[in-house]
Amino acid sequence: MNGAACAKTAAASPFLLVNPSDPQSFDRFAEQYDAAAALERRHDFFLQNLPERRDVALDVGCGTGLLAHALSAHFRFVVAVDISEPMLALARRNRTATNIDYRRADASDLRLDARFDAIVSHTTLHHLADPSRALTALKSSLRPGGRLLLVDCVTRFPAAIPRLTIFYWAFASLRFCRDLIRRNTREALVLFRFNLSRRWIAHLQSDRYLSRAELRALCARELPGAQCVDFANFVGIVWTAPAAGAALHPAPAHG
Ligand SMILES: C[S@@+](CC[C@H](N)C(=O)[O-])C[C@H]1O[C@@H](n2cnc3c(N)ncnc32)[C@H](O)[C@@H]1O
Numbered sequence: 001m002n003g004a005a006c007a008k009t010a011a012a013s014p015f016l017l018v019n020p021s022d023p024q025s026f027d028r029f030a031e032q033y034d035a036a037a038a039l040e041r042r043h044d045f046f047l048q049n050l051p052e053r054r055d056v057a058l059d060v061g062c063g064t065g066l067l068a069h070a071l072s073a074h075f076r077f078v079v080a081v082d083i084s085e086p087m088l089a090l091a092r093r094n095r096t097a098t099n100i101d102y103r104r105a106d107a108s109d110l111r112l113d114a115r116f117d118a119i120v121s122h123t124t125l126h127h128l129a130d131p132s133r134a135l136t137a138l139k140s141s142l143r144p145g146g147r148l149l150l151v152d153c154v155t156r157f158p159a160a161i162p163r164l165t166i167f168y169w170a171f172a173s174l175r176f177c178r179d180l181i182r183r184n185t186r187e188a189l190v191l192f193r194f195n196l197s198r199r200w201i202a203h204l205q206s207d208r209y210l211s212r213a214e215l216r217a218l219c220a221r222e223l224p225g226a227q228c229v230d231f232a233n234f235v236g237i238v239w240t241a242p243a244a245g246a247a248l249h250p251a252p253a254h255g
Helices: 002-008 025-040 044-048 066-071 085-094 131-139 165-182 185-195 198-204 212-222
Strands: 056-060 077-082 100-104 116-122 142-155 227-230 234-240
Touching (some): 025 085, 025 198, 056 066, 077 085, 085 100, 142 212, 165 198, 212 234
Parallel strands (some): 077 100, 116 142
Antiparallel strands (some): 142 234, 227 234
16 A cells, blocks of 8 residues: 555645545545445355354444344354444444444454454455554454455556546446436435535545555465455455464465
């Protein structure tokens, strides 16, 4: 994330999507984010890669609880953490289940007193100041044979292009046309308004994504043997902790 670190210090500009990073930015648009995410979110990647043993799962950067709630049907217990209290308040209100514990915590400084069968995270890794360190901590919190399942955003373009606001507006308009065809008009409008909302754009101005190659290289380094799966603007990662007593022979990353 090193272009990232430089960009984080850049000044805001009306023409470029560049702003200082703000880990609490979700506090300011939690309701709107939830309305849009609930329309778009699919959990197939996570549900198709669950480990056999399904006692306790951890969702890191759980947001408004969409994934934690889906997992609660598959695990005995789900711990779901996020840094944003407004996001957690919506999770507790709208995605409640007796076997989910929503807690406020900073994923960069997790103190975990349990071992998990699955640790999942959807589009949160890029928010963390030191993703390598976070991956090391998460890995060591898995039970033998447990799974780390991550999805994170990647950028497909040279750094400057997605930061041009004109490019972003054109893209949002194209998505609106596509959504009008695929969805009902109300849903298409919810997504369009959210994508063009001042607060979401301000958030995007602080977002920094790795390229696909950078994220794959991070996995090869930190999660030897991980499978990486490409989706449109995302990479999905599956890593299984060695079984108890297994020799630690790093296998090459593939996928
Ligand atoms: C793009 S949202 C994804 C939320 C949820 N996983 C989803 O898919 O709807 C990123 C989430 O990461 C959370 N977040 C950002 N930095 C964090 C940190 N250091 N520790 C814990 N959560 C963090 C934000 O509050 C936000 O809820």
